Amino acid sequence: MPRPHxxxxxxxxxxxxxxxxxxxxxxxxxxxISESCLRNWLQRxxxxxxHRLGVTTAESAELRELKRRNxxxxxxxxxxxxxxxxxxxxxxPKMMYPLVKEFAADGIPxxxxxxxxxxxxxxxxxxLARPVxxxxxxxxxxxxxxxxxxxxxxEFGYRLLADEVRAAGHTGCDRRVWRICAANRWWSxxxxxxxxxxxxxxxxxxxxxxRRDFTASGPNVLWLTxxxxxxxxxxxxxxxxxxxxxxxxxxxxxxxxxxxxxIAVDALAMxxxxxxKVTGCIVHSDRxxxxxxxxxxxxxxxxxxxxxxxxxxxxxxxxxxxxxxALLQNNVLDRRRWHTRHDLRIAIVTWIERTYHRRRRQAxxxxxxxxxxxxxxxxxxxxxx
Numbered sequence: 250m251p252r253p254h255x256x257x258x259x260x261x262x263x264x265x266x267x268x269x270x271x272x273x274x275x276x277x278x279x280x281x282i283s284e285s286c287l288r289n290w291l292q293r294x295x296x297x298x299x300h301r302l303g304v305t306t307a308e309s310a311e312l313r314e315l316k317r318r319n320x321x322x323x324x325x326x327x328x329x330x331x332x333x334x335x336x337x338x339x340x341x342p343k344m345m346y347p348l349v350k351e352f353a354a355d356g357i358p359x360x361x362x363x364x365x366x367x368x369x370x371x372x373x374x375x376x377l378a379r380p381v382x383x384x385x386x387x388x389x390x391x392x393x394x395x396x397x398x399x400x401x402x403x404e405f406g407y408r409l410l411a412d413e414v415r416a417a418g419h420t421g422c423d424r425r426v427w428r429i430c431a432a433n434r435w436w437s438x439x440x441x442x443x444x445x446x447x448x449x450x451x452x453x454x455x456x457x458x459x460r461r462d463f464t465a466s467g468p469n470v471l472w473l474t475x476x477x478x479x480x481x482x483x484x485x486x487x488x489x490x491x492x493x494x495x496x497x498x499x500x501x502x503x504x505x506x507x508x509x510x511x512i513a514v515d516a517l518a519m520x521x522x523x524x525x526k527v528t529g530c531i532v533h534s535d536r537x538x539x540x541x542x543x544x545x546x547x548x549x550x551x552x553x554x555x556x557x558x559x560x561x562x563x564x565x566x567x568x569x570x571x572x573x574x575a576l577l578q579n580n581v582l583d584r585r586r587w588h589t590r591h592d593l594r595i596a597i598v599t600w601i602e603r604t605y606h607r608r609r610r611q612a613x614x615x616x617x618x619x620x621x622x623x624x625x626x627x628x629x630x631x632x633x634x
Contacts, residue, residue, distance in 0.1 A: 254282070255519040257503060261598040262287065263294045268595070279603040281620070324357050328365045346376045391419050392429050399435045406437040454541045455556035459533045463569040465495040468627055469524050472500065472532045473570040474516065476508060476539060477577070482588040488577075488597060489516040489539070491532070492570055493524075496626070497611060498619040499573070499601050500524055504594050510542035517545070521552050533557040535567055576605070 266276050266287060277287040295301040335348050345366060352362045363370045391414060398413040399405065405413070411426040421429075430436070465471040476489045487508045491501035501520025505512045513534075521527055532554050534540040540558070549556050559566025581600045587593040606620050614622040 252522065252525060255501075255522045257515065257519060258523075259290050260294075261595070262602075263290050264591075264595055265599055266291060267294075279599075279607065281602070281607070321361065324361050325365050328352060328357065328362055332366060346373050349373055350377065387420075388425075388429070391421050391425075392433070394419050395426065395429055395435065396433070399430070403438045407431075407435075410435075453536055453558040454546060455558045457533075457559055457566065458531050458555065458557040459559070459566070461565060461568065463494050465493070468493055468495045468623065469527045469530045470495060472520065472530055473567060474513070474532060474534045474540070475567055475570040475574065476512065476537060477574045478508065479578075479582045479587070479593065481590050481593050482586070483590050486587075486590045486593050487512060489513050490570070490573065490601075491516050491520040492573055494569055496614065496619040496622045497569075497573070498606060498623060502598075502601070504597065506590055508539065510539045510544045513537075513539040513542070513545050514548050517548050517552075517554075521554075528553040529555060531555045531557050533559070533567065535559055536561055577601075580604070 262276070262280050262282070265280075266273060271279075273287055273291075274284050277284045280287075292301065297307075331352075332345075332348060335345075345368065349359060349362045349366070349368065353359050359370060359373065362368075363373060394414040394417055395410055398410050398417075402409070402413075407427045407430045408423055410430065411421065411423050414421065414426070459471065463471070463473070471494045472491050473494060474489065474491045476487055478485050478487045480486075484506060485508075487505055489503045489512045490499050492498070493500045500523055501516045501518070503512045503515035503519065505515075517532070532549060534557070536558055539545060540556075546556070548554075564571050577597065577600070581596050582593075587596075607618055610616045610618055611622075617625070
């Protein structure tokens with residue numbers, strides 16, 4: 250059974266077909282799908298947009314939301330009922346955290362229980378992990394004394410604050426006092442302002458496993474990814490693309506009006522959905538914050554992919570991806586002014602799927618297109634969707 254196409258890809262193909270610039274059969278051929286498949290996508294899109302009878306996407310989402318709310322109300326009622334019985338008992342314990350633990354064992358999320366009982370989750374998890382140690386209790390008293398001293402004399406630095414709390418009977422070296430003050434940002438009003446502009450590049454999340462060797466022995470061995478942007482009349486539009494260097498094919502992409510970590514995660518998810526068996530594949534990128542985010546790193550681990558990163562301000566470490574963006578810049582982005590993000594999005598997707606994949610022959614591939622090269626050089630079982 251063939252793998253389903255990603256939702257973002259289906260939406261873009263439907264948008265191209267609705268423009269009516271070419272017959273349905275030709276559009277289906279350009280995007281590598283069957284005509285019946287494209288017609289089914291158009292029919293479902295018409296239902297979702299309310300142009301045809303059927304359950305729309307909004308109605309389906311509303312039904313799921315109502316079921317979720319009903320389940321949530323049932324959980325809240327159960328929490329209140331059992332909490333009332335728990336509080337009516339004699340010899341009550343000092344904390345209600347054991348009750349939260351019982352609800353969690355019965356399948357009720359801790360978030361819901363804490364919200365209904367008006368408890369904080371972090372203290373509960375700390376209590377669940379281990380009891381409060383004597384050192385933590387002593388440090389809490391020391392922090393309270395430091396806060397009082399800082400509130401009374403905001404111009405005092407951590408050394409003077411340490412003298413104040415020691416005179417009040419607390420124990421703690423200067424280094425410990427500095428750590429508590431730094432963690433709570435209790436700075437002297439005369440101290441140097443702490444910079445938070447974030448201009449310094451962050452550390453790499455992975456080693457460089459590519460070292461500018463942009464070759465691969467087969468598909469799904471080495472992927473490159475990066476993000477580019479272009480201005481429109483409505484603001485900037487961002488494109489994150491994933492390229493398989495074996496055939497120079499764009500195996501995944503995501504287009505958005507915001508450059509958040511989600512755009513990198515969605516592009517990677519599309520690539521995995523379209524390629525299938527990708528375990529062990531190296532995914533090489535620069536040190537952008539999107540590729541160092543927790544969501545992106547979690548996506549790499551979830552799909553058993555190996556991350557790789559180049560150096561800071563070194564375009565040559567990802568030159569093969571930069572060359573694709575240069576082609577896109579010359580052939581699409583700089584060809585004219587783009588008034589809307591939607592028009593630019595359609596133009597980018599059409600150029601990638603129709604021109605770059607199926608019509609633009611490359612010397613490195615023996616004057617073949619990426620689709621032709623993959624079809625000839627790989628077995629049917631290894632070909633991408």
